[in-house]
Amino acid sequence: MSEFTDALRVSGAVRLADIDPAATPGSAGSKREGAAALEEGGARLAALQERLFAASRGGGTRAALLIVQGMDTSGKGGIMRHVVGQVDPQGVAIRAFKAPTEEERAHDFLWRIERALPGPGMLGVFDRSHYEDVLIHRVRGLSAPAEVESRYGRIVAFEQGLLDRGIEVVKVMLHISREEQGARLLERLDRPEKHWKYNPGDVDERQEWDAYMEAYEVAIERTGIAVPWHVVPADRKWFARLAVQELLIEALERIDPRWPEADFDVAAERERLLATG
């Protein structure tokens, strides 16, 4: 089980250059075995999610939140489709955070995050998140350095607040190599049915690769206090999906949701039902 997570969890400082994006730690499998494992894990994930959802109908207040960060093409969409897509869509709330709207910019950076948090019983998923406010904001100078500096501590306090409210949080950075990103962007250009996924701005961001890696290192080191980070090697899509699935399964196992007790008299209801013929 936690072969994955032990190897992926980061505590303290991290040097991304020392983590091989093509690694498959804790998994000796091949792409094909990975696909089989992903399907098998999907059944476990779906069963746990159903219990989480059910528990909330009995008054349970716990929820789960998966935060997915990563460079363009790192596979965030694939995680949504192939891992999050394995559970009942009625119990999932996916939110993709794009460049903030005018209304969002008029508020504190955590305002739109707070509004997107999962309710009781739900699995919330963030495709990008408040971490953009210390990543692109640092690299592109969208906020003053002192403002960015202040955000790390505020993020830690915010995430501690999520835990205090019973939200189990999983933070993942999908770690791809610069070479793999180049290949994936090229594929988007060379296949007309993938053009819609390509944005000229992606190349602008790619030109700041080293600055982004540094911004990730700082963010990971400074915000792993309440909720630890997991750096998931993502050059092999099958491995990244399997790893995130396992992290989700473990998070739900920590919640250990139980079927709620009936809040009605089962025997009496049985009689009442049978009387209807």
Next chain:
Amino acid sequence: MSEFTDALRVSGAVRLADIDPAATPGSAGSKREGAAALEEGGARLAALQERLFAASRGGGTRAALLIVQGMDTSGKGGIMRHVVGQVDPQGVAIRAFKAPTEEERAHDFLWRIERALPGPGMLGVFDRSHYEDVLIHRVRGLSAPAEVESRYGRIVAFEQGLLDRGIEVVKVMLHISREEQGARLLERLDRPEKHWKYNPGDVDERQEWDAYMEAYEVAIERTGIAVPWHVVPADRKWFARLAVQELLIEALERIDPRWPEADFDVAAERERLLATG
């Protein structure tokens, strides 16, 4: 293709008692063959949904909306899980309409519906809908008869407006037998892990079965003008899922979404990307 839909589409008056809830029109298959067909159809549905989503990124404004109505235990949740769950969750917005909140009650009955409509490129799914306002409201007298009476025409106008805005709408009534509902409710009582799905109010509603069937007949006859109704026999879950899947596939085929054209110079971007090394 439309063996299903031709047989399920209703125009004008309908007598639900004349439609066998255990029928499998247009499908000679068994439960096992149905499961295989459902998986195969899932790939087609997912491919169409991806194109719908992609088209919106190129400025396309079309969207799809599936409205699912049916008595308790008719399988609405199973449609969400097993059909809607087959497509990329990033492109789906499911909304379950429960008893209205105080804020919702302070507005017109279509207010909360309007706010839940799918945006461009999205597949919206309503688990119950504005039809509750002419079903339970009629049966339980929650609104005055004249008010209920006025709603049929307003629903037709509202749905015509959806079509005018480019929203392709599919309306489905999951048609189960009273006997099958009894068996499914009993199963919820007899299996502790299903207790959370049981609500004593379900038996109260069951006692009004005939009144509900009549309310459905009136609603179907009076609101099938802009968007036709489909009555889907639902005693066999595999058939109902397959039928709704096919209805969705056909709706997306009517939209016939196309991959958007690149709004950038592909050759120039290719050069710019390769220059980054």
